[in-house]
Amino acid sequence: MSDPLRILIVEDEALILMQLEMLFEDAGHEVVGTAVSEEEAVALAIETRPDIAFVDVRLKDGTSGMKAARAMRDIAGLTVVFLTANVRMLPDDLDGAAAVIPKPFSEKVFGAALPFLEECVRRPPPSMDRPPGVRLAPWYLERIGLRAAQAAAELP
DSSP states (O other), X not given: OOSOOEEEEXXXXXXXXXXXXXXXXXXXXXXXXXXXXXXXXXXXXXXXXXXXXEEESBOGGGOBHHHHHHHHHHHHOOEEEEEESOGGGSOTTGGGOSEEEESSOOHHXXXXXXXXXXXXXXXXXXXXXXXXXXXEOHXXXXXXXXXXXXXXXXXX
């Protein structure tokens, strides 16, 4: 494995947050910070400069993971992956996030998603196929150089 990904987790459910930390660290990656609100997420993204952020759509005190994702992308140039049980509520372009993984997720889904997303961030286009359970935004497919046929395969 190359250098570990530097990961920011934005999740307000303590048990899910702990599970994610464990999954990322067990896979050899470094969790550089955790946040439970939009404001915290943006501040940590600026401070820690992670490679990628995994963001819940609904955060503490009703703050928005989508607003946090847009701000982190615009201010820090960060690649964002949404984690949500409300995938159908997201627009087709994923509101600026690169990808979405639906909740509930399994260790198997994350085990397949992490190497794929690492290639997307570090060595695009990825050499491996998109794993089941990961949907990429059409704009991100273009950005990382995947073909239109692959983009069509992203539709649910």
